[in-house]
Amino acid sequence: MSSSNNLEPSSRKKRLFPLSLLCLTLGAFAIGMTEFIIMGLLPNVADDLHVTIPQAGQLITSYALGVAVGAPILTVLTHRIPQKKLLTLLMFIFIIGNALSMIAPVYSLLIAARVMTAFAHGTFLGVGSLIATRLVQPDKRAGAVSVVLAGLTIANIIGVPFGTFIGQQLGWRASFGAITILGIISLIGIVRFIPLLQQEKISDLGQQFRSLINPQVLLVLLTGALGCGSLFAVFTYITPMLETITGFAEHSVTWILVLFGFGVTIGNMVGGKLADWKLMPSLMANFALLVVILALLTVTLHNPYTAIITVFCWGVAAFGIMPGIQIRIMNLTREAPLLAATSSHSALNLGNAGGAYLGGLAITFTGLPSVPWLAALLAALALIGAIVSYQTGKRSSTSTSLPQSA
Incomplete structure (x- = not known):
C-alpha cells in the first residue's frame, strides 16, 4: 500500500507537468496575439475611432514601451507574491486589459488598455519561464523555456492571421474578444494544473x-x-x-x-x-x-x-x-x-x-x-x-x- 502511495505522486507529476507547461504556452500564445495582431487591424481601428493611421500606430509603440517599463516595475511591486499566485494575477490583468480594449469607446482608453495589458506581458513570460524550469529535470530547463516561448512564435503563424481574419470579418473588437477568451482558458489552466511549487527564501x-x-x-x-x-x-x-x-x-x-x-x-x-x-x-x-x-x-x-x-x-x-x-x-x-x-x-x-x-x-x-x-x-x-x-x-x-x- 505504501509503495503505491509513493508511486502515485511521481506518476501524477509525469502526467500533469506537460499539461501545466501547455497552460503557460497558451498564455504566451495569447500574449503574442495581443502584441502583433494590431498591426493587421490598424486601418480598421483608425476608421472606427476616427484617428489617423500614424495615431493608430501609437498603439504598437505604447505596447512596446509598456512591456519595457512595466516588467521591472511590476516585478518590484509583486516580488514577494508566490509565483503561482503572481502568474494568476498577471493573467487576470491581461484578461481585463484585453476586455477593456474590446469595449474601448475612445482612442485614449484603448491606449490605456494596451499599456495595462503590456504591463503583464514581460512579467508573465519571466515568471512563466522560471516556473517552467522547475517543472522539468535540470537538464531540460532550456527546452522547457522554449516550450513556453513557442506560444509567442506559434501566435505569429496561426493566431495573428486568424485573429486578423476575425477582426476584418466581425470588426476589430471581436479580435480582442477572442484573445480575452484565450486568456480566460489559460487562467483556468494555470489555477487547475500549475502545481504549488515550494519557493526558496524570497530574496529582498x-x-x-x-x-x-x-x-x-x-x-x-x-x-x-x-x-x-x-x-x-x-x-x-x-x-x-x-x-x-x-x-x-x-x-x-x-x-x-x-x-x-x-x-x-x-x-x-x-x-x-x-x-x-x-x-x-x-x-x-x-x-x-x-x-x-x-x-x-x-x-x-x-x-x-x-x-x-x-x-x-x-x-x-x-x-x-x-x-x-x-x-x-x-x-x-x-x-x-x-x-x-x-x-x-x-x-x-x-x-x-x-x-x-x-x-x-x-x-x-x-x-x-x-x-x-x-x-x-x-x-x-x-x-x-x-x-x-x-x-x-x-x-x-x-x-x-x-x-x-x-
Missing part, C-alpha cells in the same frame, strides 16, 4: 537589483537586445524588401511570412535543445550563423527562390538564440532571478524598437538593400557580446576553482 529587492546590475547579466541583456535588434531591423521592413527588391506580389508575401513563422518556431525549439546540450557554445554558433545568413540575404533577395530559402533559415537562426539568452540570465542570477528574468523581456523589446528605428534610418540614407547589412552588423556585435560573456565566465570559474585545487 536589494538582492534582486544586485543580480540585475551584475556586469555579466547586463552584458547578456545587451547581447539579447542586439540580437532582437538584428531581427526587427529586417522584419519591420521585410514586406517592402520582398516586394521591391525580390518582386513578390503582396499576397505572396503573406505566405512567405507564414513560412518565416514556421522557421521561427523550429528555431525556438531547436535552440532550446542545443542550449540544454551546450549553452554558450551553441549560442555563439547561432549568432555566427545569423551573421552569415543576414549577409547572404543581401544577395539572395534578388532571386525569388533563394530569397524564400534564406528568409526561412533566417527565422530558424533568429529565434534559436531566445531560449539560450533566457537560461544564461537565469544561470547568472540563481539566488535572485525574478527581476533579471522579467527585465530580459524589457531589454528584448527595447532591442525590437531600436532595430526598427535603425532600419528606418538605413532606408532613409542608403536605401532598402542596406538593411540586411545593418542587421548583420548588429548580429556580429551580439556575437562579440556572447564571446566576451563566455570568456569572462570561464575566467571566473577558473579563478573560483584555483583556491580549491591549491
Whole structure:
C-alpha cells in the first residue's frame, strides 16, 4: 500500500507537468496575439475611432514601451507574491486589459488598455519561464523555456492571421474578444494544473537589483537586445524588401511570412535543445550563423527562390538564440532571478524598437538593400557580446576553482 502511495505522486507529476507547461504556452500564445495582431487591424481601428493611421500606430509603440517599463516595475511591486499566485494575477490583468480594449469607446482608453495589458506581458513570460524550469529535470530547463516561448512564435503563424481574419470579418473588437477568451482558458489552466511549487527564501529587492546590475547579466541583456535588434531591423521592413527588391506580389508575401513563422518556431525549439546540450557554445554558433545568413540575404533577395530559402533559415537562426539568452540570465542570477528574468523581456523589446528605428534610418540614407547589412552588423556585435560573456565566465570559474585545487 505504501509503495503505491509513493508511486502515485511521481506518476501524477509525469502526467500533469506537460499539461501545466501547455497552460503557460497558451498564455504566451495569447500574449503574442495581443502584441502583433494590431498591426493587421490598424486601418480598421483608425476608421472606427476616427484617428489617423500614424495615431493608430501609437498603439504598437505604447505596447512596446509598456512591456519595457512595466516588467521591472511590476516585478518590484509583486516580488514577494508566490509565483503561482503572481502568474494568476498577471493573467487576470491581461484578461481585463484585453476586455477593456474590446469595449474601448475612445482612442485614449484603448491606449490605456494596451499599456495595462503590456504591463503583464514581460512579467508573465519571466515568471512563466522560471516556473517552467522547475517543472522539468535540470537538464531540460532550456527546452522547457522554449516550450513556453513557442506560444509567442506559434501566435505569429496561426493566431495573428486568424485573429486578423476575425477582426476584418466581425470588426476589430471581436479580435480582442477572442484573445480575452484565450486568456480566460489559460487562467483556468494555470489555477487547475500549475502545481504549488515550494519557493526558496524570497530574496529582498536589494538582492534582486544586485543580480540585475551584475556586469555579466547586463552584458547578456545587451547581447539579447542586439540580437532582437538584428531581427526587427529586417522584419519591420521585410514586406517592402520582398516586394521591391525580390518582386513578390503582396499576397505572396503573406505566405512567405507564414513560412518565416514556421522557421521561427523550429528555431525556438531547436535552440532550446542545443542550449540544454551546450549553452554558450551553441549560442555563439547561432549568432555566427545569423551573421552569415543576414549577409547572404543581401544577395539572395534578388532571386525569388533563394530569397524564400534564406528568409526561412533566417527565422530558424533568429529565434534559436531566445531560449539560450533566457537560461544564461537565469544561470547568472540563481539566488535572485525574478527581476533579471522579467527585465530580459524589457531589454528584448527595447532591442525590437531600436532595430526598427535603425532600419528606418538605413532606408532613409542608403536605401532598402542596406538593411540586411545593418542587421548583420548588429548580429556580429551580439556575437562579440556572447564571446566576451563566455570568456569572462570561464575566467571566473577558473579563478573560483584555483583556491580549491591549491
